[in-house]
Amino acid sequence: MSDSAAAIFDPSLELWEERVRGGAHWSGVLRRGNTLRVTDLKGGANVAMLFYNYEDKLERYNMADTLKGQHTAFLTKGNVCYSDMGRVMCSISDDTCGWHDTIGGVSNASLVRQKFGQARYQEHRNEYYRNGFDSLLNELAKFGLGKRDLVANLNLFSKVSVDEDGNMQFQQDNSKTGDYVDLRFEMNSLVVLSTCQHPLDPAAKYNPGDIDLAAWRSGPAGADDPCRNACAENQRAFLNTERLYA
Amino acid sequence: MSPELTESHLAVEDALFREVVAAGEPFMKEIKKGQVLRILDLEGNQAVDTLFYSATDCEERYDANNTIRTQGNIYLSTGTILRSNEGNPMLTITADTCGRHDTLGGACSAESNTVRYALEKRHMHSCRDSFLMALADWDKDLDKRDLSSNINFFMNVPVTPEGNLTFEDGISEAGRYVEMRAEMDVIVLISNCPQLNNPCNAYNPTPVEVLIWEY
Numbered sequence: 001m002s003d004s005a006a007a008i009f010d011p012s013l014e015l016w017e018e019r020v021r022g023g024a025h026w027s028g029v030l031r032r033g034n035t036l037r038v039t040d041l042k043g044g045a046n047v048a049m050l051f052y053n054y055e056d057k058l059e060r061y062n063m064a065d066t067l068k069g070q071h072t073a074f075l076t077k078g079n080v081c082y083s084d085m086g087r088v089m090c091s092i093s094d095d096t097c098g099w100h101d102t103i104g105g106v107s108n109a110s111l112v113r114q115k116f117g118q119a120r121y122q123e124h125r126n127e128y129y130r131n132g133f134d135s136l137l138n139e140l141a142k143f144g145l146g147k148r149d150l151v152a153n154l155n156l157f158s159k160v161s162v163d164e165d166g167n168m169q170f171q172q173d174n175s176k177t178g179d180y181v182d183l184r185f186e187m188n189s190l191v192v193l194s195t196c197q198h199p200l201d202p203a204a205k206y207n208p209g210d211i212d213l214a215a216w217r218s219g220p221a222g223a224d225d226p227c228r229n230a231c232a233e234n235q236r237a238f239l240n241t242e243r244l245y246a
Numbered sequence: 247m248s249p250e251l252t253e254s255h256l257a258v259e260d261a262l263f264r265e266v267v268a269a270g271e272p273f274m275k276e277i278k279k280g281q282v283l284r285i286l287d288l289e290g291n292q293a294v295d296t297l298f299y300s301a302t303d304c305e306e307r308y309d310a311n312n313t314i315r316t317q318g319n320i321y322l323s324t325g326t327i328l329r330s331n332e333g334n335p336m337l338t339i340t341a342d343t344c345g346r347h348d349t350l351g352g353a354c355s356a357e358s359n360t361v362r363y364a365l366e367k368r369h370m371h372s373c374r375d376s377f378l379m380a381l382a383d384w385d386k387d388l389d390k391r392d393l394s395s396n397i398n399f400f401m402n403v404p405v406t407p408e409g410n411l412t413f414e415d416g417i418s419e420a421g422r423y424v425e426m427r428a429e430m431d432v433i434v435l436i437s438n439c440p441q442l443n444n445p446c447n448a449y450n451p452t453p454v455e456v457l458i459w460e461y
Contacts, residue, residue, distance in 0.1 A: 058390055064352020069361050073350070073411040084374075084393075086357030099409070103320065103350060105311025108333055133331075147305045147331060148391040162405040166321040166346070168314065199315055237361045 008094075009037060009182070013216040020195055022208030025135035027142060027192040029054050030185040032245060035093060035218035038211055040157050043177040045209030046198040047156035048106045048132045051081060051089045054188040057145060059085045063102055063152035069233040073162065075100045075154065078230045080186075080237065087241040088234065089189055091227035093218070094182035097175045101155035103168070106132030107199040116206040129206050135194035143190060156181055157209075158198040170200035184227075186220050186241050249345025249417075252324040254425050256282060256341075256459050263458040269451035270371050270440035272380035275458075276301050277428045282340065282459040285436070286423040287400050289452035291416035293439040294399040295353045295373040297392075298328065298336050301431035304386055306330045310349040310395035320405060321346035322397060328426065331394075336432055341425035344418045348403040351413065353377065353396050354441045363443045376437035384433075398439075399424050401446050415445045427461060 015034065020026050022045065030036050038047060053059035062084035067073055069082055077095040080088045092100075112131040119129040133150070140149055157175035160168050197208045221228045221238060228238045258264075266288070267273045277283055285294050300306035309331040314320045316329055323346045328337045352358075355374035359367040374393060381388040400418035405411050440451050 062352065062358075063395060064350060065355075065358045065361070067411050068351060068358070068413070071411055072409060073405045074409045082358075082361065084355070084357070086355070086359075086361045103311065103314065105309070105315055108312075110333060150331065152311050152395045161407055161409065162320055163407055166319045166405070168318050168320060233361050236365060239365070240357070240360060 009216060013218065015215040015217060017212065017214040020211050020213060022195050022210050023130045025130070025139050025194045027139035027190065030189050030191055030215065032185055032188050033217065033220045034215050035182050035184040036191070037180050037182050037214045038156055039178065039180040040175045041177070041210045041212055043175055043209070044173070045175060045195060045211050046158045046201065047211060048136060048194045048196065049154045049156060050136065050151065050192050052145070052149070052190040053083060054190045057143065057149070057190065059083045060149065060151060061089060067102060069237065070231060074102060074159070078226055080227050080234055081154070082237055083187070086237060087244060088186045088237045090183045090185045091221055091225070092181060093184040093227060097157055097179040097181060099159040099174055100181065101158040101160045101198070104155050104158060104160045104198055104200050106136060106153060106194065107196055108133040111199055119206070130196055132194045132196040132199065135196055136192055139192040155198055160200060168200065170198065170202065184218055184221065186238070187244070249323055251343050251345055252341045253343060254284070254341035256425070258457065261457040261459050264455060266453050266455050267436060267438045268453050269438055270376065271438055272376040273436040273438070273456055274380045274384055274433065276431065276433050277458060279428050279431050280461045282425055282427050282461050283434060284423050284425040284457040285399050286455040286457065287344070287418045288420060288455055290420040291400070291418050291448035292452050292454055293401040293441070293446040294454055295437040295439055296397045296399055297377070297394070297435040299388070299392070299433045299435070300330065300336070301433050304388055304392065304433070306332050306334070307392065307394060308336060308397070314349060320350060322349055323347065335429040337426040337428050339424060339426045344400055344422040344424060346417070347424060348398040348401040349395065350405070350411065351398050351401060351403040353437060354439065359443065367443065370442065371440040373437035373439050377435060380435055413444050413446055416448060
């Protein structure tokens with residue numbers, strides 16, 4: 001591999017692929033130098049997501065540091081996700097969607113019950129209604145983590161804009177069928193996610209969207225990487241990450 | 247839109263607790279349900295980084311996302327219900343002579359200073375250092391895991407319709423305050439922000455006063 005990471009998905013470098021149904025929860029480890037492509041299979045999916053340093057789970061994605069470092073309230077191609085220790089956890093090396101939400105948070109049991117009513121496992125088997133908070137907690141618990149670790153999350157494929165008075169507006173149709181976002185991991189990371197609907201999604205029905213996950217060996221960011229060089233803050237955060245792996 | 251300002255009817259001489267928190271110092275104290283907490287910006291433009299925990303179950307704590315999403319607005323002011331990660335009301339803002347407060351900007355740290363300003367800024371004092379030392383002194387099992395997205399009282403972090411986020415000069419002045427009523431027994435954790443690298447403290451961190459009333 002050259003100095004630059006493989007920016008374009010090459011099937012010969014694929015490590016694995018997995019489909020995740022709408023409303024499901026998932027966790028896994030993505031190593032430094034591997035890219036996770038997340039694809040919205042039908043349009044309108046939402047992926048609530050959090051990252052933890054796999055070797056030291058006290059270090060985790062930090063919403064505020066990510067936003068402040070890059071002077072943005074949302075994420076897209078060229079942005080990176082910062083940990084609370086001043087390091088880059090992953091870079092958004094490609095994105096066909098254009099806006100991923102950082103401020104909406106996750107749904108919870110009472111919100112889902114209020115919006116969609118109740119559907120228990122007893123009657124509905126695996127079509128039962130799940131919610132983002134409990135789903136993320138469920139995955140975190142597999143790694144000894146809990147509510148203390150469930151911090152402000154990303155919502156891939158969702159757009160919440162803010163008007164001049166601070167009012168939050170969920171923008172429908174932000175993500176189309178086949179839209180994808182590539183997360184290139186610069187740090188060995190535990191990834192936990194839930195494919196429940198966004199808490200501000202006004203949809204009247206419980207109808208979370210399916211996604212596809214595919215990982216490939218892209219290599220980490222090179223010296224000429226656009227995410228690294230998007231701003232001086234990112235350059236310094238990459239240096240901090242590289243010191244960890246020196 | 248200029249924010250609406252709401253004054254309190256509580257008299258300073260009736261307060262049951264008053265303490266000045268020097269610039270760069272933390273403050274941590276339990277506040278009982280029904281008590282009223284006021285944070286007073288003594289000299290103006292001073293960011294006050296603040297977290298709340300339920301006093302009976304510290305795993306229940308202030309949640310920025312639930313708070314802003316439930317009210318549909320990213321700025322905190324009079325009428326805002328500060329909500330927990332369980333969705334429960336923790337405190338309600340009952341008076342505010344500043345107008346709006348931030349909850350997206352987070353707390354500064356040695357590590358974030360290296361990213362935002364320069365690697366050589368690591369040594370500078372930060373809110374997260376204050377938080378960590380206050381938690382270490384508290385008699386409960388709280389530590390770095392418990393540092394989640396905080397409130398920045400008196401801080402101005404506008405988000406534009408295009409999604410830009412900036413740190414602007416403060417909109418607070420000497421004597422402005424924000425007041426909130428506890429809806430459950432809570433522990434308040436404050437860092438009176440020592441940041442010198444951006445305008446959140448007008449490049450001059452100054453003391454604030456914490457006052458508590460029995461309602």
